[in-house]
Amino acid sequence: MKKNILLITTLLFFILINKSFAAEPTPSPTSGALNSQINQLKDKIASQVSKLNLVEKRGIIGSVQSISNNQIALTDLSGNTRYVDIDEITKYASAANSSFGLSDLKKGMLISVLGIYNKDSQRILARYIDTETVPTRYSGEITKIDGKNFNVTVMTTDQKSVKVEIDTTSTVDSYSTSGDLTKYGFSKLNVGDRVFVVGYPDKTDATLFISDRMIDYLDAPKDATIQIVTPTSAPTIAPTSGGGKTLKPIKQ
Amino acid sequence: MEVALYISGVDQTTAELLSNMKAEKVILSFVAVFVGLIAAGVAFYLYQTTKVVPDQTKPSATKVAMHASPTPTGSDTFTVDMPQDEQVFDKKLVTIKGMAVKGAIITVSTDDSDQVVQPADNGSFTLTQTIPDGTSVIQFSAIFPDGTQKTIDRTVTFSTADF
Numbered sequence: 001m002k003k004n005i006l007l008i009t010t011l012l013f014f015i016l017i018n019k020s021f022a023a024e025p026t027p028s029p030t031s032g033a034l035n036s037q038i039n040q041l042k043d044k045i046a047s048q049v050s051k052l053n054l055v056e057k058r059g060i061i062g063s064v065q066s067i068s069n070n071q072i073a074l075t076d077l078s079g080n081t082r083y084v085d086i087d088e089i090t091k092y093a094s095a096a097n098s099s100f101g102l103s104d105l106k107k108g109m110l111i112s113v114l115g116i117y118n119k120d121s122q123r124i125l126a127r128y129i130d131t132e133t134v135p136t137r138y139s140g141e142i143t144k145i146d147g148k149n150f151n152v153t154v155m156t157t158d159q160k161s162v163k164v165e166i167d168t169t170s171t172v173d174s175y176s177t178s179g180d181l182t183k184y185g186f187s188k189l190n191v192g193d194r195v196f197v198v199g200y201p202d203k204t205d206a207t208l209f210i211s212d213r214m215i216d217y218l219d220a221p222k223d224a225t226i227q228i229v230t231p232t233s234a235p236t237i238a239p240t241s242g243g244g245k246t247l248k249p250i251k252q
Numbered sequence: 253m254e255v256a257l258y259i260s261g262v263d264q265t266t267a268e269l270l271s272n273m274k275a276e277k278v279i280l281s282f283v284a285v286f287v288g289l290i291a292a293g294v295a296f297y298l299y300q301t302t303k304v305v306p307d308q309t310k311p312s313a314t315k316v317a318m319h320a321s322p323t324p325t326g327s328d329t330f331t332v333d334m335p336q337d338e339q340v341f342d343k344k345l346v347t348i349k350g351m352a353v354k355g356a357i358i359t360v361s362t363d364d365s366d367q368v369v370q371p372a373d374n375g376s377f378t379l380t381q382t383i384p385d386g387t388s389v390i391q392f393s394a395i396f397p398d399g400t401q402k403t404i405d406r407t408v409t410f411s412t413a414d415f
Contacts, residue, residue: 057340057409057411057415058338058339058340058409059338059339059340059387059407059408059409059411060338060387060407061387061389061407076407077389077405077407078405112386112387112409113387114340114386114387114409114411114413115415116415117338127413127415128411128413130386130387132387134363134388134389135363137361137391137393139393139395139401139403157401173366175357175368177357177370180368181366181367181368194395196359196361196366196393198361198366213366215359215366215368217357217368217395220357220395220399221395221396221397221398221399222399223395223399223400223401224399224400225400
């Protein structure tokens with residue numbers, strides 16, 4: 001009996017030792033080749049992913065600063081200089097000119113560029129270039145209402161006075177914090193109202209701004225930086241009765 | 253034949269051990285201790301190789317959740333998270349997301365339409381907006397409860413062109 005126990009114990013010892021070595025399988029030549037292929041595939045995928053992350057589609061708007069055969073320098077809406085690469089497949093368009101091309105681009109012209117942006121070089125390869133018109137937006141308070149000519153004067157948050165014309169095509173809405181945007185009218189506008197105006201400068205009168213849309217914020221808080229100066233009337237001199245000299249006709 | 257001789261040799265050794273009870277006990281004790289040590293070693297090795305150590309360099313899910321949407325505290329807090337500047341969309345309806353101080357009046361203005369919203373209690377605001385064809389500017393302006401104003405512009409493009 002004891003002999004058997006000793007034998008079993010010895011066998012168990014060797015079995016356990018063998019199992020611990022068996023935990024690390026010897027890689028076969030086939031699995032090694034497979035691993036190599038998997039690693040190559042991983043590298044290729046990583047390379048493609050990095051390429052995809054390096055470039056992306058982007059659209060920018062800016063004014064032309066300089067033009068050469070294969071590059072346009074722009075000043076974007078944030079004031080940064082942007083370099084746009086152009087090639088033979090770049091397409092040009094303009095709402096005003098059906099045959100618009102690279103030669104029609106002039107310094108100061110506002111254009112939009114849609115293309116492939118390279119994050120590394122921070123340049124954009126243009127695929128489409130269009131001329132652009134961006135509406136002007138003003139925020140401020142009404143300081144004067146001219147009911148006869150249907151215009152209002154708005155003092156903006158940067159202390160700029162703008163004469164805004166509300167014509168028949170303009171829309172006026174109001175907004176209150178308890179509701180939504182609702183139709184409003186020119187006659188309901190008041191001096192001191194906080195407004196937001198979207199439109200374009202008048203082509204004939206540079207001092208006039210044509211409103212396309214206006215929002216009157218009915219219960220918006222006042223901006224302390226906007227100073228509305230109410231014009232005071234010129235002092236009138238009351239006619240005196242007894243202080244002046246009386247003229248008498250000369251008797252002849 | 254050799255196996256038989258080996259077994260007979262083992263039998264002889266076993267017989268000698270059986271004859272000496274003290275020696276047998278000592279050997280059995282050593283073998284038992286040795287087997288126990290091996291088993292403990294294997295168990296420890298397996299534990300060490302299979303346990304998962306959390307990466308301390310990455311923030312935990314709890315930390316991320318804590319920083320996900322803090323309620324804005326500054327009086328002029330106003331951010332637009334979506335859309336990103338110069339982003340190109342292949343759909344005209346875009347989602348707008350951002351944060352502003354509670355009580356602010358936010359106006360979203362495209363080339364041809366406007367929307368006015370107010371942020372939720374935690375300061376977040378979400379809405380959908382149809383964007384014009386081509387490249388245009390969406391202006392986001394916020395009137396804060398103290399009357400001041402902040403404006404953010406985003407240039408966005410609607411295009412289905414494949415290039």
